[in-house]
Structures are given as structure tokens and as C-alpha cells.
Amino acid sequence: MIAFAQRPASGAWSEAELNIVVAALNLPDGDWETGTTECGDAQPYLLGPRPEQACELCVSRIDGRYILEDGAGRLLFDHENLALVAQQARGALRRTNWWLVARVVVLWCTIRHVIHDKIEPLLTESEELLVHLTPQLVAFA
Structure with a gap:
């Protein structure tokens, strides 16, 4: 030892x-x-x-x-x-973590792009479909 x-x-x-x-x-x-x-x-x-x-x-x-x-x-x-x-x-x-700020900005832009390109057209098509089907649905009521 x-x-x-x-x-x-x-x-x-x-x-x-x-x-x-x-x-x-x-x-x-x-x-x-x-x-x-x-x-x-x-x-x-x-x-x-x-x-x-x-x-x-x-x-x-x-x-x-x-x-x-x-x-x-x-x-x-x-x-x-x-x-x-x-x-x-x-x-x-x-020191500011600029890499984190950049990632948040890219994520925000991606989310806005998805909403604008994917979700808004679905909502618009659903609205048009509802306008065309409403008179037929009212006839059944």
C-alpha cells in the first residue's frame, strides 16, 4: 500500500x-x-x-x-x-445561441409553409364541397 x-x-x-x-x-x-x-x-x-x-x-x-x-x-x-x-x-x-435562433426561425417558416400549402387548400375544398352538398342535404331534412 x-x-x-x-x-x-x-x-x-x-x-x-x-x-x-x-x-x-x-x-x-x-x-x-x-x-x-x-x-x-x-x-x-x-x-x-x-x-x-x-x-x-x-x-x-x-x-x-x-x-x-x-x-x-x-x-x-x-x-x-x-x-x-x-x-x-x-x-x-x-453570448447568444444563434444556432438556436436560426433553428426556431426555420421551424416557424416550415410550419407556415405547411399551413399555407397543405392545410388551407383542404379547408377551401371542404368549403366548396359543403356548398354543393348543402341543397341536397336540406332536401332530406
Whole structure:
């Protein structure tokens, strides 16, 4: 059996570190929380809208490096300068998922096209059929 030396925990974030992140992201209280990793490293994270409040962004401090991850755990940026990492986090929050916007627009256009080309002619033909059959149906009544 080999005994590995225990790495001391990095501890909680200092007030100055938290102020850099909160100021860069312009976060009100309640939109962020602090915690620690499994190894005891400090980790503030940005929470999403209520009631779920899923993790949107996470900044970890591991051995003097700050690591920015998204809510799915994908690495976005890492550096030794916290101000630079906070700036990258602000940019990550402002990014719009244009691929999602494009898909919604294409879906909307497709639905309108189907309604215009397929459903409207069926309704028009049904209306004409009803106009021709109504006198015969009235005769039976």
C-alpha cells in the first residue's frame, strides 16, 4: 500500500476574489453561491433563474489557477489572473445561441409553409364541397 500525501484544502475565497467576480458579472445577491469541490478547492458559481436555479457558470481555483466552466462542466477558459477569467465569464454570459435562433426561425417558416400549402387548400375544398352538398342535404331534412 502506498500512502499519498494529503493536499491541503485551498480554503474559501477571499472577499477580494469574490468582489472581482461579482463586480465583473454585475451579480445581485441570490444569483450566485459559493461551495467547494470534492478536493476542498473553492468554487463560486452563477445560478440560473428561479425556481430551478441550475448552475450556469462556475469558477474554480485549483493550485493558483482559476478555471471557468459552463453549467455542463465544459472548460471555457483558465488563467492565473482572476480579473481576466471574470471578464471571460461576462463574455460567456452575453453570448447568444444563434444556432438556436436560426433553428426556431426555420421551424416557424416550415410550419407556415405547411399551413399555407397543405392545410388551407383542404379547408377551401371542404368549403366548396359543403356548398354543393348543402341543397341536397336540406332536401332530406
